[in-house]
Amino acid sequence: MGLHPGPLVTAVETRVAPFSSPAWLDRQRISTPLGWFPEHAEQRSTWRGPGADLVWVLIRTDDPALYGIGQTRGGMVAEALIARHLAGLLVGTPALEPSRTVAILRRAAAPYAAGGTTEMAVGACELALWDLAARAAGLPLFRLLGGRDGPLPYYVTCADPAAAAGLEPELLDGAHTVKVPMAYGPADGAAGFGRNVERVAEVRSALPAGVGVSVDCFMSWDVPYATRFAAAAAPHGLDWIEEPLAPDDVAGHAELRARCGPVRIAGGEHTFGLRAGAALITARAVDVLQCDVTWCGGLTVARTLAELAAEHGVVFAPHASGTQPWALHLLAAAPPGALAEVMAGVARQPTVPRPSSDPGVGVDPAAIGFAMGTS
CATH class of the missing domain: 3.20.20.120 (Enolase-like C-terminal domain)
Known part of the structure; x- marks a missing residue:
């Protein structure tokens, strides 16, 4: 019998959250590549479409308490690549081998051509795997990366x-x-x-x-x-x-x-x-x-x-x-x-930035709509 590879990925879930409508940059005039077209010069919300929407990725394992969460943009376009292709490659893989797993994802996504959607989708999965690895270690991600607090x-x-x-x-x-x-x-x-x-x-x-x-x-x-x-x-x-x-x-x-x-x-x-x-x-x-x-x-x-x-x-x-x-x-x-x-201009008053000291990156999946439990 071979050694158990540790926790295995059992599921990949996605959520899309509209980003464009509440963003102050979409409600005022800013210079954009469409500034030459009067119908699109005043607000970029007239042309940006669903590609600006956030995509959340939750990777679960056979240990119900161990999971990881990632994020990207690209809306339903990036979500489709994750949910309908990359998720199938992730399920069943060792959860604590992000480098090897991402190499597989990136090569499998090569036929879509290099560029935004491919890198967004693969990157979101990798962020979730790093979050998962830090949670497994009981460390904030910056500690796992050799970083400093403050x-x-x-x-x-x-x-x-x-x-x-x-x-x-x-x-x-x-x-x-x-x-x-x-x-x-x-x-x-x-x-x-x-x-x-x-x-x-x-x-x-x-x-x-x-x-x-x-x-x-x-x-x-x-x-x-x-x-x-x-x-x-x-x-x-x-x-x-x-x-x-x-x-x-x-x-x-x-x-x-x-x-x-x-x-x-x-x-x-x-x-x-x-x-x-x-x-x-x-x-x-x-x-x-x-x-x-x-x-x-x-x-x-x-x-x-x-x-x-x-x-x-x-x-x-x-x-x-x-x-x-x-x-x-x-x-x-x-x-x-x-x-x-x-x-400055988001809902809450901005503060001096610092990373969370909680295990992983400090994001609670339940707070963004994922069903979390012990089974």
Whole structure:
């Protein structure tokens, strides 16, 4: 008789939670790639669709007390890949061998082509397996990763200048930079350009001298526009320009970074997989890497990118990490200099980020609609 491999996966369950409708970024004008089309320029809720919805993944084992939970986006599209394909590969596998299991999932998903949906689906399963492994060890995930307890360095994202002016002093004092979305892009001409610069000046007036101002462009600008903006906004303490270009335009990012110093270039939120994230780093195309831990392909992809970023002097600042327990645990184990993103404008007052000290990542599956019991 062979040795028992430990707990086995017995079931994979999914839940989709609408994300778009309550998000403040969907209720105001921000510059997006669809800014050239008037019917979609005012609100991105007109075009984003179900792909913005959250997908929760619960992996159960033959030990009723042992389970793991993961998360991604991609809505019903990503959920279909998990529930109708990957779940069948997970059931019956050793629950405490995440690296081997994820290798199987990624290779099995290869026919769908590399990119967002594939990496989202595989990554969500991997996050659940890491949560499960930490629960099995009785440790918070950051301890399993060799990390440290305590508050994390961070920056703050705000809906608009008014939100920036309303930040609690304790939160503002520790922020490395405060970021706001830009409302306009190249399609909006000189008037829109001027309003963008005015927004930076307004935020600057609300912040202490030591806190920078950064802007988010949501993949909607081009190299000439961003270059002109960097020059115009630099006197107002512009720190970084985030996602000015399409995520696969590595050469464009590198050109922009060369043109815009000392203003920094941030990006990577919409890159998927290790190769795409690494390309931005090794081409010296970004100063700040912002891959999303729940989208980019999983914890191992994000952890590898964090280490590569540190080797190249790039700040690792994963997207929306303040709202993602897996990302906070990873940041607690990341090389020095990494930043969490704190979202101001969500339902509760933002606080200084730190990972949970509970076993796993600290998410209660019952709180998000999974039926939990002892049998």
